[in-house]
Amino acid sequence: MERIKCGCGHVNPHGTLLCEACGRSLTGTGAPELLDMRYEGSARRSQTYNKTFIDKVWNFFSSVKVGIWLIVITLIASGIGTIFPQKMYIPQFVPASEFYEQKYGWPGKLYYILGFHELYSQWWYMILIALIGVSLVVCSLDRAVPLFRALKAQRVDRHESFMKGQRIFGITKGENFDEAVKAVKRNLKKKRYRIREENHAILAEKGRFSRWGPYVNHIGLIIFLFGAMLRFFPGMYVDEVIDIKEGERKEIPGTDGEYYLENKQFILEVYDEKENEAFSEALKKTGDVAKNYQTDVVLYKRKGERVPGAEAGLIKEKEYSIQVNNPLKFDQYAIYQMDFKTVLSAMNFVLVEKETNEPLGEINISLDNPKMRYNLGNGYTVEILKYYPDFDLDDEGLPVTLSRDPNNPAFVFEMYTPDKPEGEISLVAIQQTVEPVGENKYKMQFAGIETKTVSILALRKDLTLWIFALGGLIFLIGLSLGSYWNHRRIWIQQRGPDIWLAAHTNKNWYGLKRELQTVLAGTGINEPEDRNEKKGK
Amino acid sequence: MAELSSNLLMIAFILYLSAIPFFGGAIRQKNISKTEKPLKIWATVAIFLTMTGFAAHLGYFITRWLAAGHAPVSNLFEFITFFGLCTVGAFILIHFLYRTPVLGLAVLPVVLIIIAYAGMFSRDISPLIPPLQTYWLQIHVITVALGQAILAISFAAALIFLVKKVDQTRRNKSNVWLEVVLFLMLSVVGFIVVSVLFNAFHYSAVFQWTNQFGAEESVEYGMPPLIGPNEGQLVKGQFEPFLEAPAIIDAKKLNTVIWSLSTGIILYILTRFIFRKRIGAALKPLTGNINEDLADEISYRSVLIGFPVFTLGALVFGMIWAQIAWSRFWGWDPKEVWALITWLFYAAFLHLRLSKGWHGERSAWLAVIGFAIIMFNLVAVNLVIKGLHSYAGA
Amino acid sequence: MKKNRLFMRTSILTVLAASVILTVYANLTKGERPQLKVGDVAPDFILTDLNGNKHRLSDYEGQGVLVNFWATYCKYCEKEMSLLEKQYQDQKDQGVQILAVNIGETDLVINRFLEKHELTFPVLNDRKQEVVDAFGVNPLPVTFLINKHGFIAGIHTGEITDEKMAAEMIEKIKP
Incomplete structure (x- = not known):
């Protein structure tokens, strides 16, 4: 292995720019320009070994440029994904293949064809994120290790060229600075610098840990991405929708029949103007504003073996009021209030003699469980011959039902009356009555509906949450370390009668300069120059 | 209480406005040093006015909170005024770190535009819909606004840097882009001007039109229709539109954008006419004695300070709340995606600066783009794209 | 190194x-979702037919069972009912049971349907759709052939088009 031995005796890894120990430039040019202090001029492994295929792949991902490109591509793709709504946010009754073209024209069609309507679960989008993850790992490893080495190996006594190469550098000419140096040391200690001394040279350093901030936050991100990865594996993440009608009790999907839920009632409250007069203007303009969505539920646990279809033995676990922002939690599951809808539950009809409009009795038909025959007394009976919960006409114009849900109920009644004992037939749908076999004497007159509310709840189980939380926490800690603390170093050397002073910080030069001002005040050592500023003028 | 609150906001606006000439005075002369007395007085008065304005602004926030019973960050008007409040707060903080009056000259006009822009939306105190009824509303939104405000300071510092640095001797790419940025800021002013104008005259035009699904709809314009809706029939109002938009485009919004941009163009031409040079060139003397390294550093440091705050507020707190309210911490809602885009952009910014050595002008342009993304998320995503975060009803 | x-x-x-x-x-x-396939153990169930008799799949061990999922509003389901009825009459004593599971319509609708078609085999109503879920039924009709050991010997999605096809199905699960 090719290694570089510096004039000071320190052996550096191949590819090192500045000697790890004394800071001498090893590239040979030794120009008096400012030194590039990124990564302390240490060897980034990747740039130096480039032999095998593996090395080439490694080097590719080790480049920050590649990492930035990946970020930029992800950023642009994500932005395109918001031009039109994602598939999960479009109305469900229109198929996606038609929706985008209808609503947005040919750009919408293109959007759909290219798969942007489900962008965030596209394989290539996922690979993009994954590549960022790979880049994070490789970049961090490739830089953190040498940086750690270099900061550990740094010597107090730096080479002349290193001192001269710093952005903040100054020479104070004079005679005896012993007192001044002592005073500076005192001041530095007050500013909480750690001070090391070696033959007339001083290195004052603080906040080195802030250099690890970026690597710590990258570890956090990697943990976060790991959590995102785990979520795709079966059992880690369950996501189900529960539609549950008031009064209904059903198995909770996604729990393997382990739990049952009963919806006792759904509550919808709206704001009242009287509650707070500050709201009155807004309420006047927008009308009702919802105040509370709540489903009062009872949670049951199944007892004994599970056989689909059978009445399960249940043990009551708890009663709870699920609200938005207040999910029901049990076991590893949580149930959230998502939405609600109103459905028809019953219809009322009155048997009427058409001519006199005389009501002869009212019936109430449960749409979930209608009876065959309703006896109205006095010799009046109504029989339901046909029930179409989701009424429509087929191609031949015959009545059919489209599903079993009572979206548009229709009935074929047979009305038995004392004067028409053989019965009269009529088809009654919402807002229409058909009398298929001749004019009737009686009719079933619509007399109202009853509705029930269906709560739409979501069941979630997410075993990966704590990983995300951990990753997020580590990321924030790392980010704070790197952002709110600075790594500052001040080198002071007594060279003959003169004092050389150089300083470096990874950021906030203004702060460093102000600190130097206070540290040097009254010691007789001149404030060093900021050579960037000089250049700028 | 609600009235007191509105008055306090008005007072804050006036105080900010009156602080600007003092900031201008503080940097007026050349070759000054910080110790020179008369100029120091200008700067002191300026910062005093700003802080008094800030106090009044804070008073608005507190009294409105008391009146509503919840933190006034629940609709667009409230959020934007709060964003303005945070920006002034961040400016005061940075001012005491760096003491650069010229920053005030850049920040305060931006804040004034922000507050005036907020005033274009419904100012009613609205009750909270169920998802918003949690302390996470306060925590999430306040942290986000704070983070974005600090990043806004980075924009202001970058703008100063660019005005100072960009060569104005002849036309080049940099000074043209700088004009574009300034023009866009003028267009926001344009939007405010036309909105206030047509509002004052109670302008209204109503159209019956056909949407892309063939259904009839009605739409009310607040500005004279340059662009009418698809197959639109003017039901109320005087002017017939010059052009008709296809059904897939929201004609009303397009019309507003065109009015704003046209007014922006007029304002721009007027300004050019008065100064007889590029606006950037006209502003350049104001930055005469600012140290450009310092502007660069303020811009970068604001990003460093603001980025973690933004991450915490927008992403971390946002995720926690989404997990509680919507059962998932991430749902690819447009606002979420744009917060992610903002985050990715600033991450790229920091990497370019730290690893690729992008300092100075390039870094300043990035700070400008970053702020543009934040504004896009605040304005366009709320008004145009619409998702779960769109402050329904506002 | x-x-x-x-x-x-x-x-x-x-x-x-x-x-x-x-x-x-x-x-x-x-x-x-993990789909049932030929060779799997058929999920057990208990359902009540329209006459009030309970049927448990595992009680039919030793016999072949044809489980047909249907709905009254499904045209193909309606067409294949007569074929199933014929097979039921022929095979009743040869150890093959036919169970028609309705996917949870109202009793009234099913009863009116039965009156029209005069079906004699047990028609069960899966009111809570638990059996439909357990078998992963979608779309209709679908027919599961379960052998005497309780294993799935065949799955047919779609209409049973002719007598020959129906007979072959029964043949598959004859004990």
């Missing part, structure tokens, strides 16, 4: 690549 480095890099890159591939694969196959 050099070998060491190559080894380190290779292993890190392999781990990373493997996780990426695995995740993408898991994502592509996600959301597909």
Whole structure:
């Protein structure tokens, strides 16, 4: 292995720019320009070994440029994904293949064809994120290790060229600075610098840990991405929708029949103007504003073996009021209030003699469980011959039902009356009555509906949450370390009668300069120059 | 209480406005040093006015909170005024770190535009819909606004840097882009001007039109229709539109954008006419004695300070709340995606600066783009794209 | 040293690549519910027919069982009912049971349907759709052939078009 031995005796890894120990430039040019202090001029492994295929792949991902490109591509793709709504946010009754073209024209069609309507679960989008993850790992490893080495190996006594190469550098000419140096040391200690001394040279350093901030936050991100990865594996993440009608009790999907839920009632409250007069203007303009969505539920646990279809033995676990922002939690599951809808539950009809409009009795038909025959007394009976919960006409114009849900109920009644004992037939749908076999004497007159509310709840189980939380926490800690603390170093050397002073910080030069001002005040050592500023003028 | 609150906001606006000439005075002369007395007085008065304005602004926030019973960050008007409040707060903080009056000259006009822009939306105190009824509303939104405000300071510092640095001797790419940025800021002013104008005259035009699904709809314009809706029939109002938009485009919004941009163009031409040079060139003397390294550093440091705050507020707190309210911490809602885009952009910014050595002008342009993304998320995503975060009803 | 480095890099890159591939694969196959297939044990169930008699699938061990999922509003279901009825009459004593599971319509609707078609085999109503879920039924009609040991011997999605096809199905599960 090719290694570089510096004039000071320190052996550096191949590819090192500045000697790890004394800071001498090893590239040979030794120009008096400012030194590039990124990564302390240490060897980034990747740039130096480039032999095998593996090395080439490694080097590719080790480049920050590649990492930035990946970020930029992800950023642009994500932005395109918001031009039109994602598939999960479009109305469900229109198929996606038609929706985008209808609503947005040919750009919408293109959007759909290219798969942007489900962008965030596209394989290539996922690979993009994954590549960022790979880049994070490789970049961090490739830089953190040498940086750690270099900061550990740094010597107090730096080479002349290193001192001269710093952005903040100054020479104070004079005679005896012993007192001044002592005073500076005192001041530095007050500013909480750690001070090391070696033959007339001083290195004052603080906040080195802030250099690890970026690597710590990258570890956090990697943990976060790991959590995102785990979520795709079966059992880690369950996501189900529960539609549950008031009064209904059903198995909770996604729990393997382990739990049952009963919806006792759904509550919808709206704001009242009287509650707070500050709201009155807004309420006047927008009308009702919802105040509370709540489903009062009872949670049951199944007892004994599970056989689909059978009445399960249940043990009551708890009663709870699920609200938005207040999910029901049990076991590893949580149930959230998502939405609600109103459905028809019953219809009322009155048997009427058409001519006199005389009501002869009212019936109430449960749409979930209608009876065959309703006896109205006095010799009046109504029989339901046909029930179409989701009424429509087929191609031949015959009545059919489209599903079993009572979206548009229709009935074929047979009305038995004392004067028409053989019965009269009529088809009654919402807002229409058909009398298929001749004019009737009686009719079933619509007399109202009853509705029930269906709560739409979501069941979630997410075993990966704590990983995300951990990753997020580590990321924030790392980010704070790197952002709110600075790594500052001040080198002071007594060279003959003169004092050389150089300083470096990874950021906030203004702060460093102000600190130097206070540290040097009254010691007789001149404030060093900021050579960037000089250049700028 | 609600009235007191509105008055306090008005007072804050006036105080900010009156602080600007003092900031201008503080940097007026050349070759000054910080110790020179008369100029120091200008700067002191300026910062005093700003802080008094800030106090009044804070008073608005507190009294409105008391009146509503919840933190006034629940609709667009409230959020934007709060964003303005945070920006002034961040400016005061940075001012005491760096003491650069010229920053005030850049920040305060931006804040004034922000507050005036907020005033274009419904100012009613609205009750909270169920998802918003949690302390996470306060925590999430306040942290986000704070983070974005600090990043806004980075924009202001970058703008100063660019005005100072960009060569104005002849036309080049940099000074043209700088004009574009300034023009866009003028267009926001344009939007405010036309909105206030047509509002004052109670302008209204109503159209019956056909949407892309063939259904009839009605739409009310607040500005004279340059662009009418698809197959639109003017039901109320005087002017017939010059052009008709296809059904897939929201004609009303397009019309507003065109009015704003046209007014922006007029304002721009007027300004050019008065100064007889590029606006950037006209502003350049104001930055005469600012140290450009310092502007660069303020811009970068604001990003460093603001980025973690933004991450915490927008992403971390946002995720926690989404997990509680919507059962998932991430749902690819447009606002979420744009917060992610903002985050990715600033991450790229920091990497370019730290690893690729992008300092100075390039870094300043990035700070400008970053702020543009934040504004896009605040304005366009709320008004145009619409998702779960769109402050329904506002 | 050099070998060491190559080894380190290779292993890190392999781990990373493997996780990426695995995740993408898991994502592509996600959301597909495990479907019942031929050879699986048929999920047991208990349902009540319209005459009030309970039927438990496991009680029919030793006989072949044809389980047909249907709805009154499904045209193909309606067409194949007469074929099933004929097979039922022929095979009743040869150890093959036919169970027609309605996917949870109202009793009234099913009864009116039965009156029209005069079916004699047991018609069960899966009111809570638990059996429909357990069998992963979608779309209709679908017919499961269950042999005497309780294993699925065949699954037919769609209409049973003719007598020959129906007879072959029964043949498959004759004990």
